[in-house]
Amino acid sequence: MRNIIRLGASPRISSYYSVVGSSEHEGPLGDCFDHFSLDDKFEKDSWEKAESEMQRLAVAGALKRAGLRDTDIDLLLAGDLLNQCVGSSYGLVDFDIPYVGLYGACSTCALGLALASLLYNGGACKRCACVTSSHFCASERQFRFPLEYGGQRTPTSQWTVTGSGAFIVSGIGDVAVKEIVFGKSIDMGISDINNMGAAMAPACIDTIKRFFEESEHSVDDFDLILTGDLGYEGSKILKDLLLSEGIDIRKIHNDCGLMIYDRKKQDKHAGGSGCGCSASVLAGDIIKKLESRELKRVLFIGTGALMSPLTLYQGGSIPAVAHLIHLEVNDYDS
């Protein structure tokens, strides 16, 4: 079984919590998020500290919702976009939980959930927490230009979400993680940091194709195929190229980057991105819809662009990865 990892022990998402900044609160999903701050600095003195604070709030919120203490959690898997994953490591020092830092760019939320599910499934952990975050201001100055720099963005550029989402994976809960497909690092030669959707789409296509080649399910069995975050451009490429290969996901596809903002009204060009985007949309909206049975079977594919400014300056292109998790409500078949 090279592609799909099936989880017999049925790990479940037993708690979740989302934290967002002001633009995300003003977006179409504004009321879904558990916590928002109109001050994007979250009362801290730097953007990086603000990102750490979002992670702290997200984990604390998920623990509280589950009625657990930090010592009840066996392992904390966390990641963000900042160099050396400092958003996570600084933000989570208050918790008495063994910590593992992850990097998968915007795919980190899916990566964390997949690893936590595997750890539960294999019996290594009874309860795992995973959390990811991104902050527009901290990312902007790391990957692009200073905040106040006067420049114009291209229509294909995406907007890093200020947000964080935390999950607790254990044996209790209504939403189960049934299957996982880990992505390959795929580079199709795109080097434009302002068109990351195009850089990530091929990795996403590869993962989805590998899933449906081996799965007992067809596209029609799912209520939603959710990517995070290809944005407008990447989503169009994904749907068109998959269609040309005989996989039609047009009716049930959505993208976290397109859901979190009103692209036109909020002037967010191709939509949101960043590992806080899919995490906050999943925790704020999708898991709740699964719990209420509005959705019953969802494929979530986290897509990450794995470049750094350094490799781009050296003339490199952007490799990308896409990890897939199949989420399903427990009583789907009954």
Place this chain on the structure above:
Amino acid sequence: MNKDEYKEYVKRRAKRSASPKNCGFAFLIGGAICTLGQALHDLYMHLGIHEQDASTLVSISLITLAGLLTGLGVFDKLAKIAGAGTLVPITGFANAVVSPAMDTKSEGYIFGVGAKVFTIAGPVILYGLFSGVIYGIIYFLWG
């Protein structure tokens, strides 16, 4: 689809920036900045300042204004519409120096502002000076 075909496919389908609109705004706002510069020049001359000093004062005034607007968070909003209209005049250079200075303040005045203030403007300064040296040598030898 191989890499080259995919790159071509992406390039073909990607929506481009609205060039005619951007050029129009760049012309209008850039032109307005230059008109402001000329008006300031005339004002300084009217106040009895020598022409060469008046030109220097215009540059200083526009740099100060662009720096101030950057600090107030207005410049980037204007530049988003104006594009090259604010970038090409000396205002763009001022913004390129002030914005990294603001951004890196959290890392302190040595490793932050001091080390990174010319992150964007640095290449312009370096190669501007270098071109000046080359021009000077050519002028000295054949001028």
